[in-house]
Amino acid sequence: MIKEFTSEDIEKLEKLYRAAFVNSLGGFKSVVLIGTTNSQKHENLAVFSSLFHIGANPALCGIIVRPSEVPRHTLNNILELKQYTINHITDSFYVNAHQTSARYDENISEFKEAKLTPEYIDSITAPFVKESKIKFACQLEQKIDLEINGTILLIGKIIYVSIPDNCLMTDGSVNLEAAKTITVSGLNSYHTTKKIGSLSYAKPATWPKEINL
């Protein structure tokens, strides 16, 4: 049996059920840890699943921050110091990563509470996650307030990347499976992945070919 939902049906769903339903409807998402600090050097770490690619030249990515009825430490720190780190999560520390979503006070470090290790790299003020294999740093370039629901889009320029050489493929793409990077659905289900293939650039009148990377 197929279930159908209209926008009115979705609006009538119980709040938490609706959040889980709508949040997982878009499919598997990127899941990362965002590391920041403020001018008092209070470190902050939070799990985010809204990271998306905006463009490669310049190298830009976006994150969506939820509306702020409660203090949003990641947002405040990024607005204050303009730098943040983005750290991939592996199956060996996904529970620790999830724990960073708990609402801790500003002066409590989620690194400590979630048993993860801050790591600093020259010239980047924000902390990285030592346990993370693939990590990069962004400089805030643009903040856009989305009127439709009060969320905030932060656009960052990628200014530094750290990646093991066995996680880089010959065409420049990142081998996420070699890094054991995980993915998320909804707000609380974490998944490992299995690659099914890489395909040639699609053109009209030809059929994509399998390519070895």
Ligand SMILES: Cc1cc2nc3c(=O)[nH]c(=O)nc-3n(C[C@H](O)[C@H](O)[C@H](O)COP(=O)(O)O)c2cc1C
């Ligand atoms: C899997 C998962 C994904 C999340 N993604 C986001 C997100 O994209 N944007 C957001 O604002 N909060 C997201 N959250 C919630 C934050 O992790 C949570 O609000 C956290 O307390 C924010 O910490 P901060 O106040 O230190 O920034 C997510 C939580 C989980 C469990």
